[in-house]
Amino acid sequence: MKIAYFINQYPKVSHSFIRREILALEAQGAQVSRYAVRGWADAVVDPADVAEQGRTQYLLRQGLWGLLPAVLACALVAPGRFCAALKLALQVSRGADRPWPLHLVYLAEACQLLRWLRQNPVSHVHAHFGTNSAEVVMLAHALGGPGYSFTVHGPEEFDKPQALHLARKMAHSRFVVAISSYGRSQLWRWLPHAQWPKVQLVHCGLDAAFHNVPVVPVPPAPRLVCVGRLCEQKGQLLLVEAARLLRDAGQPLELVLAGDGEMRPEIERLVARYGLQPHVRITGWIGAEQVRTELLAARALVLPSFAEGLPVVIMEAMALHRPVLSTYVAGIPELVQPGVHGWLFPAGDVQALAQAMQTCLDTPPEALQAMGRAAHQRVLQRHDAHTEAAKLVALFGQDDTKSASPC
Structure with missing residues (x-):
């Protein structure tokens, strides 16, 4: 099983649970590619986080201009998909808490992410948090990339679900992970009853x-x-x-x-x-x-x-x-x-x-x-990390074997 993880900032002191989740998945035989927007220059004190920095590819490491070749490639090779993704990005920008130009940046990031996913094909992409990381993987999917899911932690997603267009992100996803029953109930508020099974409960885990x-x-x-x-x-x-x-x-x-x-x-x-x-x-x-x-x-x-x-x-x-x-x-x-x-x-x-x-x-x-x-x-x-990782492996395994299409 080859999957990708996408996080806004990784590694991060307060996000050690993501690192534990990835390592537990790898212990069960999954191959996990790490992608993040930023975090390559952050000072981290934990040796495990230092190691994760070396395993992660960063979208903004070359600045915004570094995304331009990927944007042009997607626009020229698959103009229909690019226009659909552009339309989706503008739809998500309406009523959002961040101005519309930032959503165009997210589209550019999705183009670069898709380029990497073509170079290193995976069957599924998983993001953490229902904020801009979920938007980037949603746009990458709209561009022709693999199916995606994301974990919602709260409280930000619960405070402003409409500004984050959480319902739209869930609608396009293969499934969504909640880390508590309370969190699941908050996601159900924004989904039709028929789609409630899309929200899966997977706890954050601890390792040995x-x-x-x-x-x-x-x-x-x-x-x-x-x-x-x-x-x-x-x-x-x-x-x-x-x-x-x-x-x-x-x-x-x-x-x-x-x-x-x-x-x-x-x-x-x-x-x-x-x-x-x-x-x-x-x-x-x-x-x-x-x-x-x-x-x-x-x-x-x-x-x-x-x-x-x-x-x-x-x-x-x-x-x-x-x-x-x-x-x-x-x-x-x-x-x-x-x-x-x-x-x-x-x-x-x-x-x-x-x-x-x-x-x-x-x-x-x-x-x-x-x-x-x-x-x-x-x-x-x-909250055993390996027990919870097994739940994710089963969910990822339900995905089809589609990899990112050329772009």
């Missing part, structure tokens, strides 16, 4: 690097860790507010914010305003090994997200025998059972967040260890 690690006892230190991009949807500002409430109540606390992002300056200002510097530490971007180290050094993961799909870091924490504190948002309650694997609280409720943190810090390490064991078993049952 997280499964088969020695059990590290929960530390007695009052330390919690939040792993994720420092951005609005992850709720770190609310977490700082909750930390202030606990500090003012006399609760010893060390809060680690593992990650970086556009909201870091604002978070640092709030930490300074409340005098929480002795209690809050921001790590900046760290690799997978450091993420594991931070999780194992904490009593639990805390993730007060406002919007999500199903965070992979929750799976990682549970695999490492750590309880989870998070919100009743999207697919999170499908994995984390309150009182069994951790604590859930309403999104945006700082008092409920502070109470969950207090309860976790008051819970004896032995009880947290028992919750961690239950969490480990839960995530092994639902």
Whole structure:
């Protein structure tokens, strides 16, 4: 089985689940070609990501002008298909959140992608995210390329499905992957009932690097860790507010914010305003090994997200025998059972967040260890990378053997 993966930016620190998925597919015998728009010059710290950079072809490595030969070839060799793809690109640009010239860029990217697919034929193309990556593979298909599918993660696709023309992208696809039951329900909203079977449920998976690690006892230190991009949807500002409430109540606390992002300056200002510097530490971007180290050094993961799909870091924490504190948002309650694997609280409720943190810090390490064991078993049952990759192999195998036609 020869398939292609197409991602907007790859590899990326926050997209390690895509790398795991690709490697799990290859372990099952699939040949996977990697294509991305950008990412060749990004600084990555994980050795596995460094290796993936060398295996990936990048559409914009030669700039926009580098796409021109592929555009001319498609327009001259298959003018009918090119006109149909151009019409589709302009249709998708109407009401979109990005201006129409960018959709012409996506068409040019699709022409280059198709050229590579002709040089290295595959039976199917899979994209991650229902944004511009799904549009590029849809346009490549319209130009004569192989059938495609894409995985929808959320929350962006759920926030603006009409601006992303999600229904049109699903209509042209062979199938669509949702990573949670909640995500599947959101996709069903934009499909006729007869097409609901097109949406398939495949969880993000974890590999043995997280499964088969020695059990590290929960530390007695009052330390919690939040792993994720420092951005609005992850709720770190609310977490700082909750930390202030606990500090003012006399609760010893060390809060680690593992990650970086556009909201870091604002978070640092709030930490300074409340005098929480002795209690809050921001790590900046760290690799997978450091993420594991931070999780194992904490009593639990805390993730007060406002919007999500199903965070992979929750799976990682549970695999490492750590309880989870998070919100009743999207697919999170499908994995984390309150009182069994951790604590859930309403999104945006700082008092409920502070109470969950207090309860976790008051819970004896032995009880947290028992919750961690239950969490480990839960995530092994639902999120094994090879089990989930087998589902994808079966779906890809249902595709026909059509490769990209000459262009």
